[in-house]
Amino acid sequence: MTYDIVFVAASALAIASALGVVLSVNPFYSALSLIMHLVSLATMYLLLQADFLAAAQVIVYAGAVMIMFLFVIAYLGNRADEPTRDIPLWQLGAAVVAGAAVVIEIVVAVASQAFGPGKTVTDQFGNPSLVANSFFSRYLLGFEATSILLLVAAVGAVVLGSKRPSPRVDQPDDFPAPRPQPELELQAAVMGAETAFPVHHMPRKDEDGG
Amino acid sequence: MHIGVEYFVSVSAIVFGIGMFGVFTRRSPLILLLSVELMLNSCNLTLIAFSRYWGDQSGQVFALIVMGIAASEVVVGLGLVVAVARRKADLDVDRLTALRH
Numbered sequence: 001m002t003y004d005i006v007f008v009a010a011s012a013l014a015i016a017s018a019l020g021v022v023l024s025v026n027p028f029y030s031a032l033s034l035i036m037h038l039v040s041l042a043t044m045y046l047l048l049q050a051d052f053l054a055a056a057q058v059i060v061y062a063g064a065v066m067i068m069f070l071f072v073i074a075y076l077g078n079r080a081d082e083p084t085r086d087i088p089l090w091q092l093g094a095a096v097v098a099g100a101a102v103v104i105e106i107v108v109a110v111a112s113q114a115f116g117p118g119k120t121v122t123d124q125f126g127n128p129s130l131v132a133n134s135f136f137s138r139y140l141l142g143f144e145a146t147s148i149l150l151l152v153a154a155v156g157a158v159v160l161g162s163k164r165p166s167p168r169v170d171q172p173d174d175f176p177a178p179r180p181q182p183e184l185e186l187q188a189a190v191m192g193a194e195t196a197f198p199v200h201h202m203p204r205k206d207e208d209g210g
Numbered sequence: 211m212h213i214g215v216e217y218f219v220s221v222s223a224i225v226f227g228i229g230m231f232g233v234f235t236r237r238s239p240l241i242l243l244l245s246v247e248l249m250l251n252s253c254n255l256t257l258i259a260f261s262r263y264w265g266d267q268s269g270q271v272f273a274l275i276v277m278g279i280a281a282s283e284v285v286v287g288l289g290l291v292v293a294v295a296r297r298k299a300d301l302d303v304d305r306l307t308a309l310r311h
Contacts, residue, residue, distance in 0.1 A: 007213045011221040018225045018248050022232035027240050034244050037225075041251055044218065048262040050270050053254075060277060061251075065284050072288045073240060076295055082238045095234030099227035106223035110216045118215060119265030126262075126270060134267045135274065142271070146278040153282035160289035 007047055013040040027080045031069045038062045049121065052128040218259035225252040237302050239294075243287045250280045 017040065020033030038061045045054040073080045124130055135143055225248055232245030254273045261269025295301060 004213055007217065011217070014221060015224055015228070018228040021244050021248060022228055022236070022241075027238060027244075030241055030244050034247060037248065038251065041255060044221070044255060045258055047213075048218065048258050050258045050261070050273070053258060053270055053273055056274065056277060060281065065247075065281055068284065068288060069240070069244070072292060075292070076240075076301070079295060079301055080238065080240055082236065082241065087235055087237075092235060095231045098234060099231040102230060103223050103227035106226075107220050110219045110223075113216070115214050115216050115263065117212065118263040121262070121265045125265070126267070130267055131270050131274070135271050139268070139271045139275075142275050146275050149282050150278055153285045157285045157289040160286070160293045 003047060006043065010040045010043040010047070013037075014044070025082060027073050027082070028070070031066060031073060034069075035062050035066050038066070049123075049126040051126050052131050053126070215259045215263040219256055222252040222255040222259070225249075225255070237304060239287070239291050239301060239303055239306070242303060243284060243291075246283065247280060250276060250283075 014037055017033045017037040021030045021037060024030040024033060038057055042054040042057040042062075045051075045057060229245045229248030229252065232248065233242055236242055236245065254276050257269040257273045257276070261267065261273075291301065294306060300306070
């Protein structure tokens with residue numbers, strides 16, 4: 001009985017917060033709804049005896065990935081907001097039809113099958129050591145492929161994040177103009193230099209002393 | 211009532227549909243990434259539900275791999291969003307067409 005109550009509560013929360021992700025105007029609320037969604041999914045994993053995955057879900061997803069999302073949303077500020085153009089009505093309708101079609105299809109397909117109660121498993125099912133046993137023996141190749149993928153993604157993120165935007169080869173004028181450096185110009189003005197004087201040739205204070 | 215695997219799969223289908231709706235209608239690349247996360251997580255729920263149904267750990271291993279893939283996807287996606295934002299371009303997926311050709 002407790003199982004049923006927890007399942008109904010967790011699934012209702014999961015669906016409601018999924019709707020919150022999709023329908024929120026503010027991206028910050030979307031990310032917070034996704035955290036709620038992930039936690040309620042972790043509850044359902046616990047109901048399915050996937051203890052290790054529930055812990056990993058909360059730590060890796062709700063902990064690490066979503067914090068990164070929130071950092072990026074905070075970094076972008078109001079530029080992260082949704083563009084204010086209206087969605088064409090046909091696109092909205094097509095999206096509703098496509099989503100509903102998938103849902104109805106799967107629900108009908110599942111409901112037409114007679115699933116039994118499932119195999120009885122021991123309490124050990126889903127604990128970290130058993131998952132690790134099959135992960136590191138039978139599915140070792142998948143483990144290695146995942147680690148290589150994570151490495152490639154990390155390298156890609158560093159490349160994307162650290163490189164200054166380079167000018168486009170075909171459109172050099174597309175490159176944004178370098179920002180003026182107010183400190184140096186102010187320094188030049190204070191020292192009585194002419195404005196046409198190239199600022200970067202001015203002697204620095206620590207250079208003319210020695 | 212007995213909560214069998216079909217209930218879990220139905221919830222996962224509903225969440226997948228919601229995520230799909232989000233991918234089709236939203237324009238901000240950040241919300242698009244969040245919607246893709248919804249879809250990936252619903253697939254994880256299906257994998258784990260059937261893993262419990264068959265009494266086999268393999269589904270849980272696959273779910274772990276999906277988590278790794280989702281993390282990589284978020285990292286690269288957010289890197290792209292930040293790179294686009296740095297070039298002062300519009301954060302609108304309908305206007306970000308420079309890579310189309």
